[in-house]
Amino acid sequence: MPSHDTLGVRLHTIGVMGAIVSIDADFCVGSGDCVRLLPEAFELREAAGVSVPLPGAATAPADLLVRAAQNCPTGAIRVVAEDGTVLHDGNG
Amino acid sequence: MLIDTFTTTVELRTYEACREALFSPHLSRTFDTRGYHDGNIREGIVSTAHGPMHRARRRVENTQFRPDKLRLYEQELFPQVLSDLLDQLIVGEEIDLYRVGETLASVLASRRTGLDIRERDLDELAAIVEFVDIFSQGAAILDSKDPEAVRAMVYDAYERFDREYVTPARQRREGLLARLARGDLEEDDLTHDILTALLQHRTDPSLELMDDGRIVREVATYLQGGTHTNGQTLVNAVDLLFEAEAGGRPGLVERTAEDRAFAQRVVHETLRIRPTTPKIRRRTVADVTIGGQAIPEGSLVIVDVVTANQDPAFGDEPARFDPDRAIAGDVPRWGLSFGGGAHICPGRTVAGGFPAPDAHGSADDASADEHLFGLVALMVQGVLRRGIVPRPGDAGVRDTRTERFTRWAHYWVRVGAPRAASAVR
Numbered sequence: 001m002p003s004h005d006t007l008g009v010r011l012h013t014i015g016v017m018g019a020i021v022s023i024d025a026d027f028c029v030g031s032g033d034c035v036r037l038l039p040e041a042f043e044l045r046e047a048a049g050v051s052v053p054l055p056g057a058a059t060a061p062a063d064l065l066v067r068a069a070q071n072c073p074t075g076a077i078r079v080v081a082e083d084g085t086v087l088h089d090g091n092g
Numbered sequence: 093m094l095i096d097t098f099t100t101t102v103e104l105r106t107y108e109a110c111r112e113a114l115f116s117p118h119l120s121r122t123f124d125t126r127g128y129h130d131g132n133i134r135e136g137i138v139s140t141a142h143g144p145m146h147r148a149r150r151r152v153e154n155t156q157f158r159p160d161k162l163r164l165y166e167q168e169l170f171p172q173v174l175s176d177l178l179d180q181l182i183v184g185e186e187i188d189l190y191r192v193g194e195t196l197a198s199v200l201a202s203r204r205t206g207l208d209i210r211e212r213d214l215d216e217l218a219a220i221v222e223f224v225d226i227f228s229q230g231a232a233i234l235d236s237k238d239p240e241a242v243r244a245m246v247y248d249a250y251e252r253f254d255r256e257y258v259t260p261a262r263q264r265r266e267g268l269l270a271r272l273a274r275g276d277l278e279e280d281d282l283t284h285d286i287l288t289a290l291l292q293h294r295t296d297p298s299l300e301l302m303d304d305g306r307i308v309r310e311v312a313t314y315l316q317g318g319t320h321t322n323g324q325t326l327v328n329a330v331d332l333l334f335e336a337e338a339g340g341r342p343g344l345v346e347r348t349a350e351d352r353a354f355a356q357r358v359v360h361e362t363l364r365i366r367p368t369t370p371k372i373r374r375r376t377v378a379d380v381t382i383g384g385q386a387i388p389e390g391s392l393v394i395v396d397v398v399t400a401n402q403d404p405a406f407g408d409e410p411a412r413f414d415p416d417r418a419i420a421g422d423v424p425r426w427g428l429s430f431g432g433g434a435h436i437c438p439g440r441t442v443a444g445g446f447p448a449p450d451a452h453g454s455a456d457d458a459s460a461d462e463h464l465f466g467l468v469a470l471m472v473q474g475v476l477r478r479g480i481v482p483r484p485g486d487a488g489v490r491d492t493r494t495e496r497f498t499r500w501a502h503y504w505v506r507v508g509a510p511r512a513a514s515a516v517r
Contacts, residue, residue, distance in 0.1 A: 036446070
């Protein structure tokens with residue numbers, strides 16, 4: 001199972017308006033914890049075994065995005081607020 | 093020596109520092125640097141790996157712990173197996189609850205792992221439990237009083253386990269995968285278990301699974317992990333309930349038997365007070381700062397789970413067994429008993445279900461039908477409803493083969509009149 005998705009993308013980023021949420025596919029292990037917490041913001045790509053952010057991540061509550069990032073087992077999620085403040089830095 | 097020489101040893105005790113250590117990518121579980129043929133009984137398995145191979149393996153294995161699979165096990169498969177087995181196991185005036193717990197837990201651990209066993213055959217389950225006991229000693233070898241004896245015993249067990257269980261299961265699954273490749277089978281018709289997932293992706297070099305020995309050891313790891321924690325937690329939960337009632341808090345047993353949400357909180361509180369791994373060890377692979385403390389590369393870091401789980405973060409009187417305790421914020425009710433970070437136990441939701449809404453709600457809690465209480469809550473309710481009561485005197489015998497004080501070798505209870513419904517709903 002490749003760590004990158006079928007398009008060969010390592011860093012999945014969502015956010016034009018609102019927060020910018022990134023998941024590093026090299027670090028994500030597809031635990032699905034983020035999807036369980038915020039299904040409107042994250043989705044599992046089973047073929048690659050990783051989570052990716054959805055468009056809903058950009059407008060999801062910031063505190064829940066940070067909680068998802070903090071609880072990510074491998075620190076794969078990075079959350080940046082609209083004003084550029086890094087709310088949670090990942091390991092990627 | 094199992095452990096290399098360390099630069100320094102650091103013991104962490106607060107919840108925040110322990111959590112930070114477990115989530116750090118610079119702390120590794122790899123201790124035994126000797127090669128497989130030199131005697132590392134855990135070489136190449138997911139729970140001691142670090143870095144890209146570990147993450148690749150977890151990506152494949154995590155697919156077997158998705159909510160749909162958990163619901164299938166908890167809501168459809170386990171209740172009937174539990175009821176059938178309790179009919180056979182809870183007979184006579186006295187029973188060994190430890191043996192009951194391990195037997196119950198071994199059934200679904202075998203299925204999830206990918207072993208084709210006769211699930212209602214107590215002799216077969218006893219053979220599985222015997223393997224689990226040996227592999228558990230192997231998993232706890234860092235705390236063992238006689239590591240060389242454990243090493244020899246585990247080697248012997250791997251050979252028998254492979255011959256009697258893994259090879260037949262592997263051959264059957266390889267046949268199914270060959271049919272899938274020919275188009276004679278749909279993906280949904282495959283067996284859904286760890287072994288199948290590993291075989292399906294085995295040619296991916298990032299998994300480092302070409303050695304058959306690694307397949308055997310990985311399967312053994314999941315069987316052991318899936319059985320031992322659940323079995324021990326059942327006994328610890330019952331022991332804590334009996335102890336609380338004897339200490340002047342009546343009604344806890346009755347309430348646990350009747351109320352599944354409360355039974356789940358009992359299990360979480362049990363895991364917090366009595367983690368099956370009281371101390372977690374890590375080795376720093378870079379200079380790091382944990383809890384404000386600089387720790388050089390090559391250090392041994394000991395995460396004191398018992399103390400961390402009794403941190404003020406867990407509310408008033410954190411040492412007291414109180415399933416109703418209020419815990420603020422995002423602190424899991426079971427504390428750090430399933431570890432944390434990259435090596436967090438993948439089966440935590442199998443054992444403990446989804447977090448209760450009052451702890452830190454999730455989308456899975458939105459519907460009562462969809463909520464998962466965890467298999468141990470079902471097991472605890474199952475044995476309590478069958479009417480078990482304390483046996484006077486020294487009913488419990490601790491497993492003293494390791495330093496892990498939360499493990500039992502035997503736990504005798506009496507069988508009284510059934511409570512509430514006799515079968516788990």
